[in-house]
Amino acid sequence: MVTRRPKILFIGYGHLARSLISVNFKKNNIIHAVNSKNNFYSINLNKKIKSRDPFYDFIFLLVKPNTFIKKGIEFRTFISKNSKIISCIAGIKLSYISKVLNTKKVIRIMPNILAKNNKSQTFVFSKDKNILNKKFIDVVKSFGSYHYVSNEDQINVATAVFGSGPAFIALLINSYILAAKSLSKNTNLKDIDLINLFQNVLSDNLNSNELDKFINSISSKKGTTQAGIKFLKSQNIKKIMYTTLDRAYKRARELSIEK
Numbered sequence: 001m002v003t004r005r006p007k008i009l010f011i012g013y014g015h016l017a018r019s020l021i022s023v024n025f026k027k028n029n030i031i032h033a034v035n036s037k038n039n040f041y042s043i044n045l046n047k048k049i050k051s052r053d054p055f056y057d058f059i060f061l062l063v064k065p066n067t068f069i070k071k072g073i074e075f076r077t078f079i080s081k082n083s084k085i086i087s088c089i090a091g092i093k094l095s096y097i098s099k100v101l102n103t104k105k106v107i108r109i110m111p112n113i114l115a116k117n118n119k120s121q122t123f124v125f126s127k128d129k130n131i132l133n134k135k136f137i138d139v140v141k142s143f144g145s146y147h148y149v150s151n152e153d154q155i156n157v158a159t160a161v162f163g164s165g166p167a168f169i170a171l172l173i174n175s176y177i178l179a180a181k182s183l184s185k186n187t188n189l190k191d192i193d194l195i196n197l198f199q200n201v202l203s204d205n206l207n208s209n210e211l212d213k214f215i216n217s218i219s220s221k222k223g224t225t226q227a228g229i230k231f232l233k234s235q236n237i238k239k240i241m242y243t244t245l246d247r248a249y250k251r252a253r254e255l256s257i258e259k
Helices: 015-019 023-028 065-078 094-101 113-117 134-141 153-163 165-183 191-204 208-217 224-234 237-255
Strands: 007-011 030-034 040-042 047-049 058-061 084-087 106-110 120-125 144-148
Touching: 007 065, 015 113, 058 065, 065 094, 084 094, 094 106, 106 153, 113 120, 120 153, 134 144, 153 165, 153 237, 165 191, 165 237, 191 208
Parallel strands: 007 030, 007 058, 058 084, 084 106, 120 144
Antiparallel strands: 030 040, 040 047, 106 120
Protein backbone atom coordinates (compact mmCIF):
# COMPACT_ATOMS: atom_id res chain seq x y z
CA MET A 1 0.00 0.00 0.00
CA VAL A 2 1.39 3.39 -1.03
CA THR A 3 1.30 6.01 1.72
CA ARG A 4 0.00 9.42 0.68
CA ARG A 5 2.60 12.14 0.90
CA PRO A 6 1.69 14.89 3.39
CA LYS A 7 0.55 18.17 1.88
CA ILE A 8 2.37 21.14 3.35
CA LEU A 9 1.90 24.88 3.04
CA PHE A 10 4.62 27.39 3.88
CA ILE A 11 3.22 30.79 4.84
CA GLY A 12 6.28 32.89 4.15
CA TYR A 13 9.24 31.82 2.06
CA GLY A 14 12.35 33.58 3.35
CA HIS A 15 15.75 32.28 4.50
CA LEU A 16 14.45 29.90 7.17
CA ALA A 17 11.76 28.46 4.90
CA ARG A 18 14.31 27.77 2.16
CA SER A 19 16.67 26.17 4.68
CA LEU A 20 13.99 23.57 5.52
CA ILE A 21 13.89 22.23 1.98
CA SER A 22 16.27 19.29 2.23
CA VAL A 23 16.33 16.62 -0.48
CA ASN A 24 14.35 14.19 1.72
CA PHE A 25 11.83 16.82 2.80
CA LYS A 26 11.11 17.70 -0.82
CA LYS A 27 10.96 14.05 -1.86
CA ASN A 28 8.59 12.93 0.90
CA ASN A 29 6.12 15.83 0.92
CA ILE A 30 3.98 17.92 -1.43
CA ILE A 31 5.01 21.48 -0.61
CA HIS A 32 3.35 24.76 -1.55
CA ALA A 33 4.40 28.25 -0.47
CA VAL A 34 2.47 31.50 -0.37
CA ASN A 35 4.08 34.93 -0.31
CA SER A 36 2.91 38.32 0.98
CA LYS A 37 1.03 38.96 -2.30
CA ASN A 38 -0.92 35.68 -1.96
CA ASN A 39 0.92 34.15 -4.89
CA PHE A 40 1.18 30.36 -4.60
CA TYR A 41 4.15 28.27 -5.67
CA SER A 42 4.77 24.56 -5.95
CA ILE A 43 8.16 23.90 -4.38
CA ASN A 44 8.29 20.40 -5.88
CA LEU A 45 7.61 21.65 -9.40
CA ASN A 46 9.50 24.93 -8.89
CA LYS A 47 6.79 27.04 -10.50
CA LYS A 48 3.89 29.35 -9.75
CA ILE A 49 0.50 27.68 -9.43
CA LYS A 50 -2.96 29.17 -9.96
CA SER A 51 -4.65 27.92 -6.79
CA ARG A 52 -3.89 26.43 -3.43
CA ASP A 53 -4.79 22.95 -2.20
CA PRO A 54 -7.99 23.08 -0.09
CA PHE A 55 -6.64 20.56 2.43
CA TYR A 56 -3.14 20.90 3.91
CA ASP A 57 -1.92 18.43 6.54
CA PHE A 58 0.64 20.86 7.92
CA ILE A 59 0.81 24.63 7.69
CA PHE A 60 4.18 26.15 8.57
CA LEU A 61 4.20 29.70 9.90
CA LEU A 62 7.45 31.18 8.60
CA VAL A 63 6.75 34.90 8.77
CA LYS A 64 8.25 37.52 11.07
CA PRO A 65 6.59 38.01 14.47
CA ASN A 66 5.24 41.46 13.58
CA THR A 67 3.78 40.10 10.33
CA PHE A 68 1.84 37.45 12.22
CA ILE A 69 0.62 39.98 14.77
CA LYS A 70 -0.67 42.27 12.00
CA LYS A 71 -1.91 39.73 9.46
CA GLY A 72 -2.24 36.40 11.26
CA ILE A 73 -6.04 36.40 11.21
CA GLU A 74 -5.89 36.39 7.39
CA PHE A 75 -4.18 32.98 7.49
CA ARG A 76 -7.38 31.31 8.70
CA THR A 77 -8.48 30.94 5.10
CA PHE A 78 -5.68 28.40 4.49
CA ILE A 79 -6.68 26.14 7.39
CA SER A 80 -8.91 23.10 6.96
CA LYS A 81 -10.45 20.93 9.68
CA ASN A 82 -7.51 18.53 9.98
CA SER A 83 -4.66 21.01 9.40
CA LYS A 84 -1.95 21.17 12.02
CA ILE A 85 -0.20 24.51 12.49
CA ILE A 86 3.57 24.39 12.89
CA SER A 87 4.94 27.72 14.04
CA CYS A 88 8.61 28.57 13.55
CA ILE A 89 8.00 32.15 14.71
CA ALA A 90 10.34 33.28 17.49
CA GLY A 91 8.66 34.48 20.67
CA ILE A 92 4.98 34.27 19.70
CA LYS A 93 3.22 32.06 22.23
CA LEU A 94 1.21 29.00 21.30
CA SER A 95 -1.91 30.35 23.06
CA TYR A 96 -1.80 33.56 21.00
CA ILE A 97 -1.34 31.64 17.73
CA SER A 98 -4.23 29.35 18.66
CA LYS A 99 -6.49 32.32 19.41
CA VAL A 100 -5.64 34.22 16.21
CA LEU A 101 -6.05 31.16 13.96
CA ASN A 102 -9.02 29.72 15.89
CA THR A 103 -7.53 26.23 16.20
CA LYS A 104 -6.06 24.16 19.02
CA LYS A 105 -3.90 22.10 16.67
CA VAL A 106 -0.82 24.25 17.11
CA ILE A 107 2.78 23.10 17.51
CA ARG A 108 5.77 25.34 18.07
CA ILE A 109 9.12 24.22 16.71
CA MET A 110 12.53 25.84 16.54
CA PRO A 111 14.74 24.42 13.79
CA ASN A 112 17.79 26.20 12.45
CA ILE A 113 19.34 27.00 9.11
CA LEU A 114 21.28 23.71 9.09
CA ALA A 115 18.03 21.82 8.36
CA LYS A 116 18.75 21.90 4.62
CA ASN A 117 21.54 19.37 5.21
CA ASN A 118 19.57 17.38 7.83
CA LYS A 119 21.78 18.82 10.61
CA SER A 120 19.29 20.92 12.59
CA GLN A 121 18.56 20.23 16.24
CA THR A 122 14.83 20.92 16.17
CA PHE A 123 12.99 21.62 19.42
CA VAL A 124 9.25 20.97 19.69
CA PHE A 125 6.47 22.00 22.08
CA SER A 126 2.72 21.46 22.05
CA LYS A 127 0.07 21.50 24.78
CA ASP A 128 -1.50 18.44 23.16
CA LYS A 129 1.11 15.70 22.68
CA ASN A 130 -1.48 13.57 20.85
CA ILE A 131 -1.08 15.70 17.72
CA LEU A 132 2.64 14.88 17.62
CA ASN A 133 1.99 11.73 15.62
CA LYS A 134 4.38 9.72 13.46
CA LYS A 135 3.60 11.76 10.36
CA PHE A 136 4.56 14.97 12.17
CA ILE A 137 7.70 13.44 13.71
CA ASP A 138 8.81 12.15 10.28
CA VAL A 139 8.44 15.66 8.87
CA VAL A 140 10.52 17.21 11.67
CA LYS A 141 13.17 14.47 11.60
CA SER A 142 13.82 15.30 7.96
CA PHE A 143 15.43 18.50 9.32
CA GLY A 144 17.77 16.58 11.64
CA SER A 145 17.35 15.50 15.27
CA TYR A 146 14.05 15.85 17.17
CA HIS A 147 13.82 17.16 20.76
CA TYR A 148 10.56 17.56 22.70
CA VAL A 149 10.58 20.16 25.49
CA SER A 150 8.25 20.08 28.49
CA ASN A 151 7.47 23.80 28.72
CA GLU A 152 7.12 26.63 26.24
CA ASP A 153 9.88 28.83 27.65
CA GLN A 154 12.39 26.18 26.59
CA ILE A 155 11.52 27.08 23.01
CA ASN A 156 12.86 30.57 23.77
CA VAL A 157 16.08 28.99 25.08
CA ALA A 158 16.31 26.85 21.93
CA THR A 159 15.73 29.97 19.82
CA ALA A 160 18.78 31.64 21.39
CA VAL A 161 21.10 28.61 21.57
CA PHE A 162 20.19 26.63 18.45
CA GLY A 163 18.16 29.03 16.28
CA SER A 164 20.51 32.03 16.52
CA GLY A 165 23.52 29.94 17.59
CA PRO A 166 24.82 29.12 14.09
CA ALA A 167 25.23 32.85 13.38
CA PHE A 168 27.10 33.41 16.66
CA ILE A 169 29.41 30.47 15.97
CA ALA A 170 29.98 31.60 12.36
CA LEU A 171 30.92 35.08 13.63
CA LEU A 172 33.44 33.62 16.10
CA ILE A 173 35.01 31.39 13.46
CA ASN A 174 35.16 34.17 10.90
CA SER A 175 36.74 36.50 13.47
CA TYR A 176 39.45 33.89 14.10
CA ILE A 177 40.04 33.48 10.36
CA LEU A 178 40.35 37.22 9.76
CA ALA A 179 42.61 37.67 12.81
CA ALA A 180 44.89 34.81 11.71
CA LYS A 181 45.22 36.29 8.23
CA SER A 182 45.98 39.73 9.67
CA LEU A 183 48.73 38.33 11.91
CA SER A 184 51.10 37.97 8.99
CA LYS A 185 50.30 39.18 5.50
CA ASN A 186 53.05 37.01 4.02
CA THR A 187 51.90 33.69 5.47
CA ASN A 188 49.07 33.33 2.92
CA LEU A 189 46.80 31.32 5.21
CA LYS A 190 43.85 29.66 3.48
CA ASP A 191 40.29 29.70 4.78
CA ILE A 192 39.91 25.95 4.30
CA ASP A 193 42.91 25.20 6.51
CA LEU A 194 41.60 27.42 9.29
CA ILE A 195 38.09 25.96 9.07
CA ASN A 196 39.60 22.47 9.15
CA LEU A 197 41.36 23.50 12.36
CA PHE A 198 37.96 24.06 14.02
CA GLN A 199 36.53 20.83 12.58
CA ASN A 200 39.52 18.78 13.74
CA VAL A 201 39.40 20.14 17.29
CA LEU A 202 35.68 19.37 17.53
CA SER A 203 36.03 15.90 16.03
CA ASP A 204 38.45 14.97 18.85
CA ASN A 205 36.46 16.59 21.67
CA LEU A 206 32.77 15.77 22.04
CA ASN A 207 31.91 17.34 25.39
CA SER A 208 32.85 20.14 27.77
CA ASN A 209 35.11 17.96 29.96
CA GLU A 210 37.09 16.76 26.95
CA LEU A 211 37.53 20.34 25.75
CA ASP A 212 38.82 21.42 29.19
CA LYS A 213 41.34 18.56 29.22
CA PHE A 214 42.34 19.39 25.65
CA ILE A 215 43.04 23.02 26.60
CA ASN A 216 45.10 22.00 29.62
CA SER A 217 47.09 19.47 27.61
CA ILE A 218 48.53 22.17 25.34
CA SER A 219 48.72 25.08 27.81
CA SER A 220 52.26 24.72 29.13
CA LYS A 221 53.37 27.17 31.83
CA LYS A 222 54.58 30.50 30.41
CA GLY A 223 54.12 29.13 26.88
CA THR A 224 52.47 30.65 23.79
CA THR A 225 49.11 28.94 24.37
CA GLN A 226 48.93 30.09 27.97
CA ALA A 227 49.65 33.68 26.89
CA GLY A 228 46.64 33.65 24.56
CA ILE A 229 44.38 31.77 27.00
CA LYS A 230 45.27 34.19 29.78
CA PHE A 231 44.20 37.11 27.60
CA LEU A 232 40.91 35.47 26.61
CA LYS A 233 40.13 34.79 30.26
CA SER A 234 41.02 38.36 31.20
CA GLN A 235 38.38 39.52 28.69
CA ASN A 236 35.86 37.22 30.40
CA ILE A 237 35.00 35.30 27.24
CA LYS A 238 32.56 33.07 29.17
CA LYS A 239 30.58 36.13 30.26
CA ILE A 240 30.61 37.49 26.70
CA MET A 241 29.13 34.24 25.38
CA TYR A 242 26.58 34.03 28.20
CA THR A 243 25.48 37.63 27.62
CA THR A 244 25.17 36.98 23.88
CA LEU A 245 22.85 34.03 24.44
CA ASP A 246 20.98 35.75 27.27
CA ARG A 247 20.19 38.78 25.09
CA ALA A 248 18.86 36.54 22.31
CA TYR A 249 16.77 34.62 24.86
CA LYS A 250 15.37 37.79 26.42
CA ARG A 251 14.54 39.16 22.98
CA ALA A 252 12.57 35.98 22.21
CA ARG A 253 10.60 36.52 25.43
CA GLU A 254 10.05 40.21 24.63
CA LEU A 255 8.51 39.30 21.29
CA SER A 256 5.77 37.39 23.09
CA ILE A 257 4.57 40.51 24.92
CA GLU A 258 5.11 43.20 22.26
CA LYS A 259 1.84 42.27 20.59
